[in-house]
Amino acid sequence: xxxSKRDDGAGASGPGAPARPHLPGGRFAGNGxxxxxxxxxxxxxxxxxxxxxxxxxxxxxxxxxxxxxxVAVVGLVYWVYLSKRAVPAKYLLPGVLFLVAFQILPVLYTxxxxxxxxxxxxxxxxxxxxxxxxxxxVTSSEDAEEYTLTxxxxxxxxxxxxxxxxxxxxGRTYAGTEEGLSELDGATVEPSGKxxxxxxxxxxxxxQVNARSGELQxxxxxxxxxxxxxSSGLSTAFEGRAxxxxxxxxxxxxxxxxxxxxxxxxxxxxxxxxxxxxLAQGWQVGVGFDNFARFLxxxxxxxxxxxxxxxxxxxxxxxxxxxxxLGLAIALVLHVPGLRGKVAYRxxxxxxxxxxSLAMFLLWRDMFNTDFxxxxxxxxxxVDWLGDPWSARAAVILANVWLGYPYMFxxxxxxxxxxxxxxxxxxQIDGASAWQSFRxxxxxxxxxxxxxxxxxxxxxxFNNFNAVWLITQGGxxxxxxxxxxxxxxxxxxxxxxxxxxxTAQYGYAAALSVMIFLIVSVMSVVSxxxxxxxxxxx
Amino acid sequence: MRFRSAPAVTAxxxxxxxxxxxxxxxxxxxxxxxxESTLVIWSDPERADAIKAAAAEFAEANGIKVDVQGLAxxxxxGDLLNAHQAGNAPDVFIGAHDWTGNLVRNGAVQPVELPxxxxxxxxxTSLQALDYDGQLFGVPYSQENIFLMRNADLAPExxxxxxxxxxxxxxxxxxxxxxxxxxxAVGQEGDPYRMNAxxxxxxxxxxxxxxxxxxxxxxxxxxxxxxxxxxxxVAEYGEDGEGxxxxxxxxxxDASLFYEGEAPFFVAGPWNIADADxxxxxxxxxxxxxxxxxxxxxxxIGYQAFFVTEGSANSALAQEFxxxxxxxxDFVLDLYEADPRMPVQTEALDEVSADDPxxxxxxxxxxxxxPMPSIPxxxxxxxxxxxxxxxxxxxxxxxxxxxxxxxxxxxxxGQ
Numbered sequence: 001x002x003x004s005k006r007d008d009g010a011g012a013s014g015p016g017a018p019a020r021p022h023l024p025g026g027r028f029a030g031n032g033x034x035x036x037x038x039x040x041x042x043x044x045x046x047x048x049x050x051x052x053x054x055x056x057x058x059x060x061x062x063x064x065x066x067x068x069x070x071v072a073v074v075g076l077v078y079w080v081y082l083s084k085r086a087v088p089a090k091y092l093l094p095g096v097l098f099l100v101a102f103q104i105l106p107v108l109y110t111x112x113x114x115x116x117x118x119x120x121x122x123x124x125x126x127x128x129x130x131x132x133x134x135x136x137x138v139t140s141s142e143d144a145e146e147y148t149l150t151x152x153x154x155x156x157x158x159x160x161x162x163x164x165x166x167x168x169x170x171g172r173t174y175a176g177t178e179e180g181l182s183e184l185d186g187a188t189v190e191p192s193g194k195x196x197x198x199x200x201x202x203x204x205x206x207x208q209v210n211a212r213s214g215e216l217q218x219x220x221x222x223x224x225x226x227x228x229x230x231s232s233g234l235s236t237a238f239e240g241r242a243x244x245x246x247x248x249x250x251x252x253x254x255x256x257x258x259x260x261x262x263x264x265x266x267x268x269x270x271x272x273x274x275x276x277x278x279l280a281q282g283w284q285v286g287v288g289f290d291n292f293a294r295f296l297x298x299x300x301x302x303x304x305x306x307x308x309x310x311x312x313x314x315x316x317x318x319x320x321x322x323x324x325x326l327g328l329a330i331a332l333v334l335h336v337p338g339l340r341g342k343v344a345y346r347x348x349x350x351x352x353x354x355x356x357s358l359a360m361f362l363l364w365r366d367m368f369n370t371d372f373x374x375x376x377x378x379x380x381x382x383v384d385w386l387g388d389p390w391s392a393r394a395a396v397i398l399a400n401v402w403l404g405y406p407y408m409f410x411x412x413x414x415x416x417x418x419x420x421x422x423x424x425x426x427x428q429i430d431g432a433s434a435w436q437s438f439r440x441x442x443x444x445x446x447x448x449x450x451x452x453x454x455x456x457x458x459x460x461x462f463n464n465f466n467a468v469w470l471i472t473q474g475g476x477x478x479x480x481x482x483x484x485x486x487x488x489x490x491x492x493x494x495x496x497x498x499x500x501x502x503t504a505q506y507g508y509a510a511a512l513s514v515m516i517f518l519i520v521s522v523m524s525v526v527s528x529x530x531x532x533x534x535x536x537x538x
Numbered sequence: 539m540r541f542r543s544a545p546a547v548t549a550x551x552x553x554x555x556x557x558x559x560x561x562x563x564x565x566x567x568x569x570x571x572x573x574e575s576t577l578v579i580w581s582d583p584e585r586a587d588a589i590k591a592a593a594a595e596f597a598e599a600n601g602i603k604v605d606v607q608g609l610a611x612x613x614x615x616g617d618l619l620n621a622h623q624a625g626n627a628p629d630v631f632i633g634a635h636d637w638t639g640n641l642v643r644n645g646a647v648q649p650v651e652l653p654x655x656x657x658x659x660x661x662x663t664s665l666q667a668l669d670y671d672g673q674l675f676g677v678p679y680s681q682e683n684i685f686l687m688r689n690a691d692l693a694p695e696x697x698x699x700x701x702x703x704x705x706x707x708x709x710x711x712x713x714x715x716x717x718x719x720x721x722x723a724v725g726q727e728g729d730p731y732r733m734n735a736x737x738x739x740x741x742x743x744x745x746x747x748x749x750x751x752x753x754x755x756x757x758x759x760x761x762x763x764x765x766x767x768x769x770x771x772v773a774e775y776g777e778d779g780e781g782x783x784x785x786x787x788x789x790x791x792d793a794s795l796f797y798e799g800e801a802p803f804f805v806a807g808p809w810n811i812a813d814a815d816x817x818x819x820x821x822x823x824x825x826x827x828x829x830x831x832x833x834x835x836x837x838x839i840g841y842q843a844f845f846v847t848e849g850s851a852n853s854a855l856a857q858e859f860x861x862x863x864x865x866x867x868d869f870v871l872d873l874y875e876a877d878p879r880m881p882v883q884t885e886a887l888d889e890v891s892a893d894d895p896x897x898x899x900x901x902x903x904x905x906x907x908x909p910m911p912s913i914p915x916x917x918x919x920x921x922x923x924x925x926x927x928x929x930x931x932x933x934x935x936x937x938x939x940x941x942x943x944x945x946x947x948x949x950x951x952g953q
Contacts, residue, residue: 120914121643123623132645132848139672146654151854206600206855210575213853217648232651233858234600240651280643280914300949371786386726387785387932475726479929479939482922482946499616503640503917503950 040081047077073097107517113510117287120503122269126283130246133253133271133281135217137244138230147174147229148193149237151209151216152201162212162219163201164229166237167193175201176221176229176237194235206234226256244279253279291511304484304493305512309519312489315397316462320454322401327408328446332438335416346413353406361470364399368471387476389486396487400467404457415449416442451531458527459520463491490516575602577852577859580618580631583608588876589632592869596859602852615640622646622847629850630859635667635841638675639914648846648853649673656865664882666751667841667909676843677860679870680879682808683839684732685903686826689819692716692802696824700736700835703803703827704775704782710802718787719780721801724931725788728924731838731910732805733772737927738836738908739828742768744919745911755915755951760923761944769927770936771829778933785928808879811896823899825906839907841882880904918950 051074058066080089148167153160164176167189175184175198187198195203209216220228227241243257251264253271262271262279270282295305334345352360367374368385376383386392419442427437461467468474474485474492484493490512498509577597581589586608593604607628609617615637621627622644633641641647652674657665664678686703688696692710697703707719723729730737734744742765746757759765775782787795796804797817805826806814814821828835844864846856863869870886873879880897881887891898910916926943930936 120619120640123619123644128645132642135848136642136645136649136671136673138649140651206858207575207602210600210602210852210855213851213855216854230651231854231857232653233861234854235858236651236653236861238651280639281645282643366790369786369788369791371784372791373786384785384932473727477727477921477925479922479926479934479942482925482943500917500921503914504616504619 044078044081048074110510110513110517113506114291114514115286115288115511116284116507117269117290118284118506118510119508120505121280122282122284122507124283126264126266126269129270129281129283130253133244133279134242134246136281137255138240138242140238140240144239145169145229147237149231149235150195151204151231151234152195152198153204154201157202157204157208158211160202162215164219164221164231164237165195165198165201165203166221166229167195173198178219178221180222181229192235209234287507291508292515294508295512295515300481304481305490308484308488308490308493311393311487312462315393315487315489316458316464318397319400319404319461319464320458322397323404323408323457324450324454326401326405327410328412330405331409331412331416335413337421349409350406352403353410357403358466358470360403361399361466364395364402365471368395386472389476389478392472392476392487396468396471399471400461400464403467404461408453408457411450411453412446415446418449419445452528455524455527455531459524462489462520462523463516464489465491465495468492469495490519575852575855577602577604577630577855578628579604579606580609580614580628581606582611582614582632585632585873585877588873592872593859593863596863600855600858602855618847619644619646622849625849627847627850629847629852629856631845631847633676633843633845635664635676635678635843636910636912636916638668638670638912640917641845642670642675643914646848647675648848648850648857649675650677650846650857650860652677652861652865656861659865659867659883659885661882661884661887663839663909664841667839667912668843670912671752676845677864678841678843678882679864679873680842681839681882681904682842682879683900683904683907684735684805684807684826684837685900686824687796687804687806687810687814687821688824689796689799689802689804690822691820692799696822697803697827699830700739700775700827701830704780707782707802708780716800716802718795718801719782720803720805721787721792721795722783722805723787723789723792724783724785724928726785726928727921728926728928728931729789730920730923730927733927734908735805735826735835735837736772736829737765737768739833740768740771741765741833744923745913745915753911753913753916755913758944758948758951760919760926760947761941766937766940769930769940771832772927773930773933773936776931776933783931785932808900811878823896823903825903834906837904837907838910839904840910842879915947915951919947922946922950 051070054070055067058070077093080086080093145168147164150165150167152163152165154163155161161177165184165187166174166176166181168174171189171193173184173187173189173195174181176182184195184198188196190196197203204212216231220230221237222228223239226245227239229237229239231237241256244253244255246253250261253262253264254260255262260273260277262273262277264270265272266285267287268282269285271279295301330349334342334349339345365386366372370376370382370384370387373385375381375385383391385395423441423445424437427441428434432440468487468489469492472485472487474488474496476487477483477485483496488496494509494512494516497505497512577593579589579593586606590604590606593606597604611632611634614631614633618627618631618633619641627646638647652660652665660678661681664681665674668674668676668678686696692715693706695706697706704719707716710716711719723732743759743762744765746754746759748754772783773779777784792804793806793810793813795801796806797813797819799819804810826835826837844860846853846860850856865883867883867885867889870881870883871889874881874886874890878890878894878897880900881890887897887901891901922943926939929939
């Protein structure tokens with residue numbers, strides 16, 4: 001512990017160990033103030049409490065991997081903050097923990113999802129699918145007996161064997177157990193049919209019944225071959241029959257009504273009949289790289305994917321280029337010394353940046369409306385802006401440039417002011433034209449500051465979901481490929497696959513996300529490499 | 539670390555224990571309420587308070603707590619499926635009947651057995667709509683369908699046929715009183731939900747039905763000759779035809795066109811009533827007219843229902859709630875007070891229609907309606923069919939557009 005620090009150090013280094021060298025951090029490193037000590041003790045205490053709080057539900061859920069992880073993280077934090085050897089780690093650890101929790105884990109999770117068929121109809125595991133198939137197949141025939149139900153027990157309310165006290169339409173009473181149905185005499189019955197008292201049985205209160213909901217769902221009073229009386233709520237019971245039964249021996253489900261046998265297909269994660277019909281409830285299975293193969297090689301999906309990819313790159317490149325050119329041009333114009341009303345101009349130019357981009361995108365969308373939009377009304381045109389692929393693309397780029405250039409203007413203005421004017425003047429004295437001095441003196445110096453920002457702008461626009469979703473929702477769509485629109489970016493396309501009204505395809509969408517991640521990473525790394533090369537030239 | 543650190547370690551342990559004890563206190567509370575049972579219900583925020591109030595009696599009678607959580611209606615299905623997978627789903631939730639197929643295929647809901655006397659109090663079609671493969675999966679409580687809202691100052695008579703409506707509207711437009719004939723949202727992506735009224739009137743169909751009324755996904759009708767003929771009829775009123783149906787009218791501007799008096803007719807839904815009252819337009823509600831000499835226009839009917847989550851820890855009470863309380867006239871009327879939707883409980887509907895002429899008019903407009911198919915395959919039709927319909931209204935070749943929509947849907951649903 002830090003409080004104990006003397007020359008013998010923090011660890012278990014025995015007497016006679018050499019004196020430790022001075023640690024980085026100067027006087028803050030070793031002998032902290034009393035307040036600091038207390039703060040540290042309190043924070044570590046709270047962190048431990050957090051760990052205990054996290055472990056409890058994991059323990060209840062028997063999740064030993066999770067418990068191990070929590071213990072390891074808490075142990076690591078203790079080691080880092082109590083050891084004197086890990087000073088840099090003290091500064092890095094919180095950031096690293098957050099990085100792992102909020103960046104790396106989601107990426108890994110997406111990657112692991114991308115090799116499964118996780119989608120609607122394939123969410124749970126096989127046991128759950130079998131349970132739903134059997135439970136959903138319980139049907140009561142039209143003329144089945146309907147009973148008023150009173151749930152009772154022969155033992156303690158918490159765990160005694162359940163008994164259904166049943167009253168039929170004629171007022172006869174029965175007691176139903178797991179063994180079967182028997183007549184019940186001498187019970188006190190309300191007019192509603194509810195039994196209020198019966199010798200030898202404890203009637204359960206609604207809360208007591210509810211506490212045993214899980215058992216109740218499984219409970220059926222057998223009345224014949226495959227039929228049983230099941231409860232529905234607290235006060236009704238029906239005779240029903242499970243028409244679909246799972247047999248472990250053949251790993252198949254048999255429909256007793258039609259006689260069709262559905263065999264488990266563990267590659268596709270569902271039960272299929274010989275004719276290829278499947279039961280709706282499937283389960284999640286690993287599919288390897290099928291999801292990737294689908295959009296890379298399957299003709300229909302691949303053509304959508306590559307068309308969107310090309311447009312996506314074109315969109316990001318043109319938006320980045322245009323906002324840069326426009327922002328820089330305006331910055332240069334307003335950089336002219338002695339210009340009057342500079343502040344007013346700057347405020348005007350920055351205005352689009354100050355407004356909510358969400359509202360602005362919706363406004364742009366309305367301005368592009370064919371019949372009621374501002375553009376067509378003012379210009380007297382009848383262009384179906386968002387209905388034609390090329391005009392819709394132009395519209396999306398235009399709106400985005402309008403919203404994006406003020407940022408470039410701000411950055412360029414800042415960068416310009418950091419470049420001494422003397423350099424330009426010197427170039428002019430040497431006989432350079434204004435263009436030459438801009439091209440060979442100002443621009444290279446400017447690019448040092450601007451390149452990382454251009455890369456960031458590119459990466460941002462590559463995944464600029466709002467810009468497309470709010471204006472066109474990816475449209476216009478052609479009837480030939482109604483799932484891939486002309487202005488769709490990969491991210492909007494992925495979103496539609498994962499969260500649209502039709503089947504949610506998380507596995508496939510995750511594969512696309514991984515692809516986007518790879519594309520953006522590679523592009524960023526390559527351009528950062530190239531920009532550092534640029535710097536060395538300077 | 540050996541000697542002086544002892545007090546520090548003790549202090550850390552003490553704080554940890556204290557903090558854990560505080561947390562533990564919370565957990566204990568949680569434990570108690572679990573013993574006391576909290577029935578968690580998901581609803582949209584508009585109805586959350588009404589459900590809470592109406593469920594209070596139920597909570598009291600059964601010695602439990604009811605916690606109603608508000609979510610945007612459109613998010614409930616997706617969130618529920620994810621929560622169900624993660625094991626923290628609510629016990630009961632409100633949903634649309636056309637979610638049933640998807641909920642069932644994900645094993646997220648429990649079948650519900652309604653006692654015969656309870657079932658008898660509900661409209662038969664509503665129970666059919668929530669029936670999936672012969673099982674009832676939710677208890678319906680309200681229904682909604684689109685209808686024709688007209689500006690009674692401009693068009694005093696309810697049109698009998700679509701042609702008559704276009705004639706009246708065109709006269710108004712030519713005289714300069716309005717700028718549109720009809721405000722019916724189409725948008726760039728199409729709107730198969732609204733279009734279904736005209737589509738069915740002209741003889742088109744989406745999925746076939748077997749004798750028992752179950753939807754048959756194997757009988758996909760999008761590319762059929764009947765459906766193509768129907769869309770050809772619709773195309774006559776498109777941008778290259780009469781210009782009555784246009785892609786520039788979307789769900790974002792359709793209502794304001796009507797409220798501002800720019801359109802005499804408006805294909806509206808119950809969700810437009812409150813704004814219409816506020817706009818001051820003198821409106822009347824009537825059924826959407828079908829084409830002359832063809833089938834009546836059949837708008838989709840959507841039912842809203844209470845579902846019980848599979849694996850709910852309180853399933854006994856949850857089942858009790860949906861079977862015996864949701865079907866109760868007083869409960870339905872309480873909900874109606876908070877959010878005036880047309881009840882499917884016949885007794886409540888009679889009572890409400892007597893008070894509110896709009897409800898009666900909407901019910902009449904829905905008389906020819908059809909429940910929206912609830913099979914999961916339905917979800918795959920919206921986008922391709924909408925795109926095809928929008929393209930047709932924009933002047934594209936009808937056969938080509940419908941056949942390619944058919945192919946896309948068939949591929950998606952695996953045929």
